Amino acid sequence: MQFSELGLSAELLRAIGEQGYTTPTPVQQQAIPHILAGRDLEALAQTGTGKTAAFVLPILQRLSNPLSGQTSSTLQKVTHTAPRVLVLVPTRELAAQVLESVRLYGAHTGLRSLAVFGGVGINPQIQTMRRGIDILVATPGRLLDHLGQRTVDLSKVQTLVLDEADRMFDMGFIRDIRRIIERLPKERQNLMFSATFAAEVRELAHTVLRNPAMVEVARRNAPAELVTHTVIKVDQDKKRDLLLHLFAAHGWHQVLVFCRTKHGSDALARKLEQAGVRTAALHGNKSQNARTRALADFKSGKLAALVATDIAARGLDIDSLPRVVNFELPNVPEDYIHRIGRTGRAGASGEALSLVSGDERIQLRDIERLLKREIETSVLPGFEPQHTHSVPRPAGGRPSAPNPAQARARTGAGNRSGAPRPARSGGSGAAKPASHHSGQRHR
Numbered sequence: 001m002q003f004s005e006l007g008l009s010a011e012l013l014r015a016i017g018e019q020g021y022t023t024p025t026p027v028q029q030q031a032i033p034h035i036l037a038g039r040d041l042e043a044l045a046q047t048g049t050g051k052t053a054a055f056v057l058p059i060l061q062r063l064s065n066p067l068s069g070q071t072s073s074t075l076q077k078v079t080h081t082a083p084r085v086l087v088l089v090p091t092r093e094l095a096a097q098v099l100e101s102v103r104l105y106g107a108h109t110g111l112r113s114l115a116v117f118g119g120v121g122i123n124p125q126i127q128t129m130r131r132g133i134d135i136l137v138a139t140p141g142r143l144l145d146h147l148g149q150r151t152v153d154l155s156k157v158q159t160l161v162l163d164e165a166d167r168m169f170d171m172g173f174i175r176d177i178r179r180i181i182e183r184l185p186k187e188r189q190n191l192m193f194s195a196t197f198a199a200e201v202r203e204l205a206h207t208v209l210r211n212p213a214m215v216e217v218a219r220r221n222a223p224a225e226l227v228t229h230t231v232i233k234v235d236q237d238k239k240r241d242l243l244l245h246l247f248a249a250h251g252w253h254q255v256l257v258f259c260r261t262k263h264g265s266d267a268l269a270r271k272l273e274q275a276g277v278r279t280a281a282l283h284g285n286k287s288q289n290a291r292t293r294a295l296a297d298f299k300s301g302k303l304a305a306l307v308a309t310d311i312a313a314r315g316l317d318i319d320s321l322p323r324v325v326n327f328e329l330p331n332v333p334e335d336y337i338h339r340i341g342r343t344g345r346a347g348a349s350g351e352a353l354s355l356v357s358g359d360e361r362i363q364l365r366d367i368e369r370l371l372k373r374e375i376e377t378s379v380l381p382g383f384e385p386q387h388t389h390s391v392p393r394p395a396g397g398r399p400s401a402p403n404p405a406q407a408r409a410r411t412g413a414g415n416r417s418g419a420p421r422p423a424r425s426g427g428s429g430a431a432k433p434a435s436h437h438s439g440q441r442h443r
Ligand code: AMP
Pocket: 020, 021, 022, 023, 024, 025, 028, 046, 047, 048, 049, 050, 051, 052, 053, 317
């Protein structure tokens, strides 16, 4: 299928061509006709599937050509200065990326757009809004600030997009979202994108969407197939030294390292820097400028490591990393999938290496259940764990504690990944997949 078959305008096709895209991705093929026809939509699609263009392109089309796919009741004169489209996103990074897409794809449409998010001054946002915009991309907190100050007018919104709806829940934005939705006109088109259909996402879909079209696409890469998963067992207080050892021994570059907390990310980034590994930390307390710079330096290869929290890394447009390191396992197993989605993309192989201490065995077990497979484990000489923690035996009967006889030390010299070669851990196969749960997060 070609983009031209989707009924997009010449201005949009030109912009798409300039991006070098030849064929629409599955989510684009499925979603664009529904959105052009004015229908509500519920889409299960992750970052990396082309979901942003899947809603941005038809939205631009409808805004620039009010006749396209609309019923006569929605026909209006194009003289608005208040936004006609509102895209709600969970993070500043995603807001900036969605805005970038809107501007790229809308380059020849003359439509005006703005992203509002916290961490930067509010006044420039107010000034731009006053000049008139068509598409507003916003994080919930900053949008509520604007609503409180009456510096935004949402009375003309015809289309609402909830992007990464599952993350909105994870980050506790649901009440903010409901407050924002109350301020929108009742008659509007609603589009919801989510990486999971967890119960709370379904519930929101139920209350917000009207007779939605459903679109569901597979992940662009199935993580278990393209990514090598490895666990190194190590005590918590030895993790930093072990990580430094790995950087020094293998000359690693472009490694995305995940920590659970902002404080932990800062401390680890400092330690790596002190040891001569060019590193930046990426988390919610960083200014927007610092984050943008860190990301650019990481992408260009100037930084060897980027230490990030789950939330800060969410939605980042970084593809095809050779390696992702979990300095700590996430509390919520789905986050493991999000984390490793950064590596092994576009057919390239990648490595997901987790440093796992004794008190993280439950998280490891939950991740293995979600992946429906066991992860290879090893220990490194000089970093053998001293502390053992017992863990309750799961219902499926798989022993959670490692089998010491099989967790042999390997040096990993000369293997493909540069990480220690894994040894099988004890166990008799993963148990049933875990159901989604939103555990307590510490960030
Ligand atoms: P997203 O899932 O929206 O984060 O998009 C992931 C990446 O895919 C982005 O870098 C887009 O520029 C790129 N992309 C989107 N649509 C296409 C397409 N039809 N062909 C090739 N790349 C695309």
